[in-house]
Amino acid sequence: MRSLRLILGDQLSHSVSSLRDYDPCLDVILMCEVWDEVTYVKHHKKKIAFLFSAMRHFAGELEQKGYRTEYTRLDDLDNSGSLTGEVQRFCQKHHFERVVVTHPGEYRVLKVIELWQSKFDIPVEIRDDDRFLCSAEEFSDWAKDRKQLRMENFYRKMRQKYDVLMVGDEPVGGCWNYDIENRDSPKKGLKVPSPYMVNVDEITRDVILLVSEHFKNHFGNLEPFHFAVTRDDALKVMESFIEKRLFSFGSYQDSMIEGEPWMFHSHISFYLNCGLLQPLECVKAAEDAYIKGRAPLNAVEGFIRQIIGWREFVRGIYWLKMPKYSKQNFFQATRKLPNFYWTAKTQMNCIRQCVIETKQNAYAHHIQRLMVLGNFSLLVGIDPKYVHEWFLIVYADAYEWVELPNVYGMTLFADGGCLASKPYAAGGGYINKMSDYCTNCHYKVTKKNGSDACPFNYLYWAFLAHNRQKLKSNHRIGLMYKSYDRMSDDKKKAIRDDSNKFLSDIDRGTFV
Ligand code: FAD
Ligand code: DLZ
């Protein structure tokens, strides 16, 4: 059957299900750069350049392998500007008998694709995305009849299923989770290896030019650009992580150092999420390093948990709960996102550093996202839809299936505890323990109240007090209310006053 095989921008895997049973005599592959996908939110310039360059390289590889490939460039004159428009155009051009596509990563795109069958009067086959380690059906089976969905239980099941770090039915080392060993503060003078950098080639140079011409008003710096844009280079990034960073990944997983955006993290989310790397090969490479004695268990287990645990778990939640998931707002937060999330113009050094690095790299590591940028938006009550939009725009690894549950579930508790057991709220003490940001800050992290006190300190208590009815029965937060209740009335008033002033300055746009 003469088939149009559509490959989306995050489906850049030679093993992708839409390519299976490709008929070289009849079929054509379609990949397209389209205005709608680039602008439905105004993605970071580096994210667009990364994806377009990776798409162009992938299309080149397909052609070299002998696949007939149609590739629409953003500035092609006949580009209709949307996925729907491009599929329609090519269906007319080649008279296909069906469209084959792998299940998209976003609910929004799925709804668009589901309209094609009736719109174009042609069968549309949506195939499972089996590049993930747990299908939506398997996750839904696991979730069925459970009172609570917790990553830890899911993770253990995945360890067993894929026989990773197991001795028979037991976890290697006797424990499933070594998180307790993964909370070192950054030591003074800690040497962080520089990240693996790929040189820009002609294809990437063209794309950088294209993005700089068309998307001037999008957030972010295009250069320097050193992401991998091919599978070969993505593999090198992964190998370099295993060799140079994995050893310390566990210990410094939660640490932040000013001027060290990459720390001991792997920087592979860009490649995993667009299909250049596969999750199991990364997991196996880390396990192998442990077996060969090249990395300790706390680091290897921690890394593997992120991939077969968190990554699959958040995807499971996304497909289980959409579309209602994106409408939730447990704390009924309504505030707008402060402008300094775009400009970095704030005297709160932790936020300034994280925004500067995000703008430069389209990357920030997990604790910067969760405990600085996310924590602040939780404490001040920013409407989840604005936080979601920001996180989807600014990171080169952001697609809704992974970004939304991390923002709504893990960071903002907007889902009321479906994904996480408690809100990740923290005062300045946490940021001070895990980073050196406070040393260069205008505010004093040791001061709890007053105009020069660290805002996280009073905002934390004000957040708890304000949401008491909703949180008091949460056993992981309950203890904090005991501490709050022991405070004097004067102290509570100071927290309220500082917080109210801060929030009204934020609302007026006068806070820096
Ligand atoms: P490492 O720290 O080296 O971890 C290894 C891999 O584990 C990552 O590449 C990623 O694939 C996976 N992983 C780790 N944590 C998570 C997690 N919480 N959820 C899913 N996968 C995880 N990750 C994205 O891939 N895309 C996003 O849009 C995204 N948005 C986030 C938004 C917020 C508010 C928060 C708190 C987290 C978000 N994450 C997101 C998860 C995590 O921060 C990133 O996966 C990680 O920072 C990517 O950097 P890395 O590859 O160096 O990760
Ligand atoms: C994120 C993105 C961007 C910026 N551009 C394109 C594009 O031009 N063509 C395309 O096929 N995909 C693009 N994507 C990814 C999609 O917006 C979408 O996030 C994924 O395909 C998941 O459904």
Ligand code: SF4
């Ligand atoms: Fe951030 Fe507070 Fe530390 Fe300043 S003092 S860097 S605002 S935690």
